[in-house]
Amino acid sequence: MVREQAGAVIVLSDAFMTAHRATLARLAAERRLPALYGHNLYPEAGGLMSYGPSIPELVRGAAAYVDKILKGAKPAELPVQQPVKFDLIINLKTAKALGLEILPTLLARADEVIE
Numbered sequence: 001m002v003r004e005q006a007g008a009v010i011v012l013s014d015a016f017m018t019a020h021r022a023t024l025a026r027l028a029a030e031r032r033l034p035a036l037y038g039h040n041l042y043p044e045a046g047g048l049m050s051y052g053p054s055i056p057e058l059v060r061g062a063a064a065y066v067d068k069i070l071k072g073a074k075p076a077e078l079p080v081q082q083p084v085k086f087d088l089i090i091n092l093k094t095a096k097a098l099g100l101e102i103l104p105t106l107l108a109r110a111d112e113v114i115e
Contacts, residue, residue, distance in 0.1 A: 001031065001033060001062035002031055004097075008035065008036070009033050010035070010036050011035055011037045011047075012035070012090065013037065013038040013039040013052065013092045021039075022046065024042070025042060025045050025046035025094075026046065028048070029094060029097060029098065032098055034048050034100060035048050035049075036049055036051065038052040039052050039055075039062075040052065040112075042099060042102040043089045043090065043094070043112075043114055046093075046094055047091060047094065048091055048092065048100075049089060049090045050087070050088070053085070054085040054087045054111075057084070065078060082083050087111040088110045088111050088112075089110065089114065090102055090106070090110045091114040092114060093114065
């Protein structure tokens with residue numbers, strides 16, 4: 001990213017990236033790269049912002065599936081579900097460190113702002 005002079009970075013969430021979220025956030029900050037992540041754990045670890053499926057909603061949906069299966073539903077007959085609620089989380093401390101001003105309209109849309 002440095003060699004190619006990237007102006008920003010998008011980090012997709014998977015188990016490997018999430019396990020190394022603090023390192024990824026630190027490296028992006030050291031290189032002064034604004035970064036958007038797909039999981040809410042990244043801003044909590046110092047990342048700039050995340051936009052992705054609401055984890056509590058995903059857990060509730062999974063629990064509802066388990067409940068149906070325990071009550072006798074056949075897993076193959078249950079419909080595939082997609083996330084319907086997405087959370088925008090902004091870390092203002094990181095934005096300030098990067099010299100970025102977050103527009104008030106974006107802050108107003110955020111589900112959580114870390115100060």
